[in-house]
Amino acid sequence: xxxxxNEMPKIIVVCGPTGSGKTSLAVQLCKKxxxxxxxxxxxxxxxxxxxxxxxxxVKSEKLKVKSFxxxxxxYLEGVxxxxxNIIEPNNRYTVGQFKINxxxxxxxxxxxxxxxxxxxxxxxxxxxxxxxxxxxSFNFQSxxxxxxSIKEKSLEELVKLLEKxxxxxxxxxxxxxRRRVEHAIEVCLATGIxxxxxxxxxxxKYKVLKLAPLVSLEREKLYEKINKRVDEMIEQGLExxxxxxxxxxxxxxxxxxxxxxREFRDESDIEKVKDKIxxxxxxxxxxxxxxFKRDKEIGYIDLKKAEMLVKDFLKK
RNA sequence: GCCGAGGUAGCUCAGUGGUAGAGCGAAGGACUGAAAAUCCUUGCGUCAGCAGUUCAAUUCUGCUCCUCGGCA
Numbered sequence: 001x002x003x004x005x006n007e008m009p010k011i012i013v014v015c016g017p018t019g020s021g022k023t024s025l026a027v028q029l030c031k032k033x034x035x036x037x038x039x040x041x042x043x044x045x046x047x048x049x050x051x052x053x054x055x056x057x058v059k060s061e062k063l064k065v066k067s068f069x070x071x072x073x074x075y076l077e078g079v080x081x082x083x084x085n086i087i088e089p090n091n092r093y094t095v096g097q098f099k100i101n102x103x104x105x106x107x108x109x110x111x112x113x114x115x116x117x118x119x120x121x122x123x124x125x126x127x128x129x130x131x132x133x134x135x136x137s138f139n140f141q142s143x144x145x146x147x148x149s150i151k152e153k154s155l156e157e158l159v160k161l162l163e164k165x166x167x168x169x170x171x172x173x174x175x176x177x178r179r180r181v182e183h184a185i186e187v188c189l190a191t192g193i194x195x196x197x198x199x200x201x202x203x204x205k206y207k208v209l210k211l212a213p214l215v216s217l218e219r220e221k222l223y224e225k226i227n228k229r230v231d232e233m234i235e236q237g238l239e240x241x242x243x244x245x246x247x248x249x250x251x252x253x254x255x256x257x258x259x260x261x262r263e264f265r266d267e268s269d270i271e272k273v274k275d276k277i278x279x280x281x282x283x284x285x286x287x288x289x290x291x292f293k294r295d296k297e298i299g300y301i302d303l304k305k306a307e308m309l310v311k312d313f314l315k316k
Numbered sequence: 317g318c319c320g321a322g323g324u325a326g327c328u329c330a331g332u333g334g335u336a337g338a339g340c341g342a343a344g345g346a347c348u349g350a351a352a353a354u355c356c357u358u359g360c361g362u363c364a365g366c367a368g369u370u371c372a373a374u375u376c377u378g379c380u381c382c383u384c385g386g387c388a
Contacts, residue, residue, distance in 0.1 A: 042351065043352055053352085092347045092350060095349050123351080127347095128348070129346080131348090145351080158366080174346075174354090178355085179351095179354045179355075180347085180354070198348080198349090257350080257353075258352050258353095259352045261352095273375090281352080284353095287351090290345065290347095291351095294340080
């Protein structure tokens with residue numbers, strides 16, 4: 001087991017709620033330890049959504065040597081960043097896709113002798129990658145417009161349908177959560193395998209160090225930072241970004257369901273929009289805190305401590 | 317100063333002669349293919365103050381204070 005540990009590729013996870021400063025922490029660590037960032041944020045994968053997703057100054061540059069087929073790469077403050085700006089705002093991205101893309105990116109980074117830093121606030125993306133969730137392969141896009149008329153059924157009917165397809169699922173699915181019930185049904189129908197048999201974890205593929213900025217634990221401070229950041233986004237022209245996206249892709253598109261975007265839809269008073277964005281962001285941060293809190297592997301640290309831990313982690 | 321409306325949970329407000337509730341917020345929690353999504357749990361608060369009527373008042377009456385409209 002110990003020997004196997006040593007053979008496993010090493011990855012470093014930098015997670016935490018929005019506004020905790022994971023990106024700047026990660027950038028500093030990457031500069032010091034020859035790292036590259038893999039984005040683990042479900043919204044930053046979208047092109048043209050820059051201000052509202054807090055992407056920062058991502059620049060595209062041509063590569064001298066192509067790495068896994070791409071002629072150009074993106075950089076954030078001089079550090080290469082992967083899985084940002086990879087799909088159009090009217091498409092849907094999923095955890096399953098993220099896991100595939102992230103594994104590719106990790107292999108690529110390591111093949112070039114660099115250290116992969118997984119950076120983002122989407123807890124499920126990180127867990128799926130680190131804990132190696134076993135997803136059956138099927139095209140989720142195609143079944144989301146399925147013919148099963150799931151949308152018209154009542155929750156009660158859906159639960160009955162699920163019971164028929166996969167009785168075991170009733171024990172693992174939150175039956176009050178319509179979205180989860182719908183999804184379990186979709187997975188059963190699309191794969192032909194019971195949903196309850198598809199929630200397994202594989203063996204870990206990577207040796208992992210999980211870090212989060214200290215502020216992640218201080219709610220009041222975090223909320224203050226969030227409020228400030230929203231003000232800055234507005235100053236940077238968030239309204240124009242949202243309006244042009246809405247014009248181009250429509251309010252129904254995937255892009256417009258995110259925080260910082262949807263709030264503009266039915267409200268023209270910019271002050272009210274701003275307050276709503278702040279509130280939605282605070283609520284979101286709180287959900288993230290709840291998510292990360294139960295993961296006991298995460299070390300909450302400042303920059304100095306982080307440098308020590310990473311150095312130690314890479315040495316072994 | 318006069319007339320009107322009102323003072324009930326952090327906010328907006330319902331409501332009842334036997335000491336109160338809904339929405340929002342907030343807090344806590346869940347989370348295996350939309351996850352910035354979705355869902356679950358949690359409401360004693362001098363019912364503005366004082367006095368009166370009453371077996372009983374947050375609910376009725378009177379006064380006081382405060383807020384908001386209209387008139388001066």
